[in-house]
Amino acid sequence: MEGPRTLEWPAVGRDADERGAGAAVRRALAPAGSRPPAVLVVLAALLVAGTVVASVAGAYALQRGQGPAGSPPAIATPPAAPPSHSEQAAPVPAPTAQAPAPPSDPRAVFADPALRALAEPFLAGPGVSCQSRTPEDGETERVACELGAGRTAVFTRTSPEEMRQRRQDLVAGRQARPGTVVSLRWRYDGSGTATRTGIPAGHEVRGEGVRVRYVDLEGRPRLRFDQDATGCAGDLALTRPTGDARADQEADLEELRLFWADPGG
Numbered sequence: 001m002e003g004p005r006t007l008e009w010p011a012v013g014r015d016a017d018e019r020g021a022g023a024a025v026r027r028a029l030a031p032a033g034s035r036p037p038a039v040l041v042v043l044a045a046l047l048v049a050g051t052v053v054a055s056v057a058g059a060y061a062l063q064r065g066q067g068p069a070g071s072p073p074a075i076a077t078p079p080a081a082p083p084s085h086s087e088q089a090a091p092v093p094a095p096t097a098q099a100p101a102p103p104s105d106p107r108a109v110f111a112d113p114a115l116r117a118l119a120e121p122f123l124a125g126p127g128v129s130c131q132s133r134t135p136e137d138g139e140t141e142r143v144a145c146e147l148g149a150g151r152t153a154v155f156t157r158t159s160p161e162e163m164r165q166r167r168q169d170l171v172a173g174r175q176a177r178p179g180t181v182v183s184l185r186w187r188y189d190g191s192g193t194a195t196r197t198g199i200p201a202g203h204e205v206r207g208e209g210v211r212v213r214y215v216d217l218e219g220r221p222r223l224r225f226d227q228d229a230t231g232c233a234g235d236l237a238l239t240r241p242t243g244d245a246r247a248d249q250e251a252d253l254e255e256l257r258l259f260w261a262d263p264g265g
Helices: 016-029 038-063 113-122 160-171 246-261
Strands: 129-133 139-148 151-158 182-188 196-199 209-215 221-226 232-238
Touching: 113 139, 113 151, 113 232, 151 160, 160 209, 160 221, 160 232, 196 246, 209 246, 221 246, 232 246
Parallel strands: none
Antiparallel strands: 129 139, 139 151, 151 232, 182 196, 182 209, 209 221, 221 232
């Protein structure tokens, strides 16, 4: 005996929506294990998309010479800065140009024997020092000396003609204060050259040359003596005058005369 039968009506006359709705009902009624969950499908799609993006970015980075995608950009190392002035080695200073010290023997400064002979009696005192100077016009040698006790000297050699011209200018007072010039001829006193003396007017003694005492235009007492035969001359001066009064000037000129006559006295 047959059991009850389920009657199935043909799908004749059903439209597409009804057929689609029925298919959806059948899928909904299908067992759960026969289809994958929707969440897993979404995760799988995202994983695939991320892999593709990473592969494309990595290939592009390799073409640019950079590291893999996601790595920080390389930082260029700046060139080393040149050392500052303070870090550089300090330059070694050049030696200071100084005038050579005068010789211990002032006589060694003189090149001309005749000029040295004229000056030598004035070079024996303590603390005397001499230095060669550039000759002026008409001179062949010039030596400046510090004689101590506020006294200086300049010894020069020229031609006899130049010497006589300079002598004439001094005797005429062109370089002196008015009324201060006193001149006369001089000679060595005794047999040597250590001491000197003036020749009074009217004496027939020829002597060595002319001695002129005067106060120059700046107020310095001076005594100049020359030598006819050699063209040599010495110019003595006081660097610390006593004063501008006539009596002071005469006293200073007398002091120079005494020193000239006997430097070692």
